Amino acid sequence: GAVVSQHPSRVICKSGTSVKIECRSLDFQATTMFWYRQFPKQSLMLMATSNEGSKATYEQGVEKDKFLINHASLTLSTLTVTSAHPEDSSFYICSQNWGDTQYFGPGTRLTVL
Amino acid sequence: GQQVMQIPQYQHVQEGEDFTTYCNSSTTLSNIQWYKQRPGGHPVFLIQLVKSGEVKKQKRLTFQFGEAKKNSSLHITATQTTDVGTYFCAGNSGGSNYKLTFGKGTLLTVNP
Numbered sequence: 001g002a003v004v005s006q007h008p009s010r011v012i013c014k015s016g017t018s019v020k021i022e023c024r025s026l027d028f029q030a031t032t033m034f035w036y037r038q039f040p041k042q043s044l045m046l047m048a049t050s051n052e053g054s055k056a057t058y059e060q061g062v063e064k065d066k067f068l069i070n071h072a073s074l075t076l077s078t079l080t081v082t083s084a085h086p087e088d089s090s091f092y093i094c095s096q097n098w099g100d101t102q103y104f105g106p107g108t109r110l111t112v113l
Numbered sequence: 114g115q116q117v118m119q120i121p122q123y124q125h126v127q128e129g130e131d132f133t134t135y136c137n138s139s140t141t142l143s144n145i146q147w148y149k150q151r152p153g154g155h156p157v158f159l160i161q162l163v164k165s166g167e168v169k170k171q172k173r174l175t176f177q178f179g180e181a182k183k184n185s186s187l188h189i190t191a192t193q194t195t196d197v198g199t200y201f202c203a204g205n206s207g208g209s210n211y212k213l214t215f216g217k218g219t220l221l222t223v224n225p
């Protein structure tokens with residue numbers, strides 16, 4: 001199956017700082033990647049769809065100016081949490097499609113102090 | 114928008130007992146996928162169901178897709194401690210965007 005990597009796996013930052021999370025496709029080129037957020041003991045919530053070479057599509061209620069997505073190449077999408085606050089602490093996971101199946105990265109656990 | 118309901122939220126069983134989790138979508142699905150997430154881990158793809166009434170088996174796991182393509186179930190026979198984790202269903206309504214709507218998941222714990 002497809003392999004997706006994420007970096008970093010864990011990050012702790014101070015409130016007000018920005019954090020960049022990278023999602024890489026290791027097996028094939030991905031024109032579309034997905035960014036999810038998962039709070040403790042909750043389900044995965046789709047935040048946005050990252051489209052290579054164009055603007056991301058954000059889900060309702062997700063602030064596009066706070067969660068900046070860049071998909072500049074076919075193997076890399078980045079999510080930047082700007083001016084992070086404690087309520088942004090969560091598990092951020094990216095995924096990509098191979099056929100109709102989505103393969104998830106290992107996730108990034110963000111803790112904002 | 115599309116909603117996917119999943120029950121139960123939690124299930125605790127003795128090792129060797131069976132386990133079932135159920136999903137129901139508010140809309141007809143193109144396909145449904147099942148994932149397993151171990152504590153501290155990320156979701157891992159288990160299977161995809163596409164056809165109406167489809168049944169697929171993976172060793173002790175049996176997956177079903179309803180005739181109306183709106184509901185699905187995952188049944189584990191004779192659970193083992195290695196089955197511990199949260200099982201999510203995720204519905205795909207079709208189209209070219211491959212967006213998935215996840216159920217809330219069922220956390221399975223197994224007492225040895």
